[in-house]
Amino acid sequence: MTCPTRRLDNVCEIIMGQAPRGESYNTESEGWPLIAGASDFGPARPAPKKFTREASRISRPGDVILAIRASIGPKVLADGAYCLGRGVAALRPLPGLHPRFLWHWLGQSSAALAGKGRGATFKQVNRDDLGELEIPLPPVEEQARLAGILDQGDTLMTRRREALTLVDDLARSIFVDMFGDPASNSRQWRSATVERVAEQVTDGEHRTPRRQAEGIKLLSARNVRDGCIDFENVDHIGPEEHGRISRRCDPRRGDVLISCSGTIGRVAPVETDEPFSLVRSVALVRPRTSVVTTDYLASYLRTPALRAHMLREARSSSQANLFQGPIRNLPVLCPPLDLQVAYGLRLRSLARLQAVHVTHLAELEALFASLRHRAFRGEL
Structure with a gap:
């Protein structure tokens, strides 16, 4: 079944944001909360x-x-009055356009909208770009029916994401339950430093590597996520360049990586045997396994107390980077090794549960994308 389409500006009021004067900004809750861009969603x-x-x-x-x-x-639903900055626009449906139908259609159309972006430094779209978008417009009752189906899919994905968050929260709770809070060392564990509990502390290549289209993966700070490594969005180098870099920094399974620039203090264990190289924005810590396990050290360095410590050290540098010296001097509490091993076993059980949720979420997202595509083609 096909249905007529209308220009978006014929069925929706478009309010383009405008940046307030800089001197009007504050963090004391005076005036209107400001939505400057997607970072405020x-x-x-x-x-x-x-x-x-x-x-x-x-x-x-x-x-x-x-x-x-x-x-x-990206989009978010306003739950009150917000000042609209220059990085956003508000869409206000007119009679005849169901708000939830608009919401889901924007999700379906996000790639087409992004393709209209222009600009050298920042891509952006204007009112005309928004207004000329064509939205299918079945009767309001049909819009409500389709929106209801898609809302159910949205709810299922939200619940699955919440389950993943609960798994992360449980991992943090297990750590505190077994080892206490590192900020207070309430269990009175022996204290050392990263340098004392590591076989090696180093960072990635300081010179600009010779990159190429394919080859061995070259990771930077952006690839170090909290608790895992992102091997998707990476650069590549050749075997010769990798061999040169690896003489100084050769990541192995069991190492712990730390992001040292950008978002500082993200920590992830290396859980692969695939060779790869690092640039300077990533530090590598190789645990002395007779003292600390990889699972324990990575989780310990991810605690709020240690993240705050790393951020303080980075801010004390004129370049706002985390360097090897401060990393070597980071405090490390050393519980008994058998307790660390037991923690690792519990962490592995949680990882298996997390993998199940990730798989189910991916399946739901694929199903939802198919449903949404069919909904706006009139096939539901």
């Missing part, structure tokens, strides 16, 4: 970091706030 509602005493473009509850600059396409 939370999982379910806006999560602004600043306020402004001056606002010329303000959202209403129920508006869809759409990111239109730098990151184009």
Whole structure:
């Protein structure tokens, strides 16, 4: 079944954001919360970091706030009045357009919208780019029916993501239950430093590596996630370049990686035997396994107390980087080794549970994408 389409600006009021004067910004909750761009979006509602005493473009509850600059396409539902900065626009459905139908259609159209982005430094779209988008417009009752089906899919994915979050929370709870809070060392464990509990502390290549289209993976700080390594968005180098770099820094299974620039203090264990190289923005710690296990050290360095310690050290540097010296001097509490091993076994059980949730989430996302595609082709 096909249905007529309408231009978005014929069925929706488009309110383009405008940046307030800089001197009006504050963090004391004075005035309106400011939505400057996608970085001020939370999982379910806006999560602004600043306020402004001056606002010329303000959202209403129920508006869809759409990111239109730098990151184009993410969206969030307004639950109140927010100042709309230059990186966003508010979409306010007119009678005849169901709000949830608009919400799901924007998700389906995000790639097409992002493709309209222009700009040398930051890609952005304007009012005309938004307004000329064609949205299918079946009767409102049919819009509500389709939106209801897609809402159910959204709910299932949200629950699966919440389950993954609970697994992460459980891992942190197990750590504190077994070892206490590192900030207070309430269990009175022996204290050492990273240098004392490591066979090696180093970082990646300091010179610019000779990159190529394919070959051995070259990782930077962006590839170090909290608890895992992202091997997807990587550069590549040849075997000769890898051999040269590996003489100084040769990652192996069981090593612990730390991001040293950008988002500082993310920590992940190496859980692969595939060879790869690192650039300077990643530090490598090779645990002395007679003192600390990889699982324990990686989890310990991910605790809020140690993350805060690393951030303080980085801010004390003129370049806002975390260097080898401060890493070597990071404090490490050393519980009995058998307790660390027991923790690792419990962590492995959680990892298996997490893998199941990740697989199910991927299946749900694929199903949802198919449903959404069919919904806007009139096939549901």
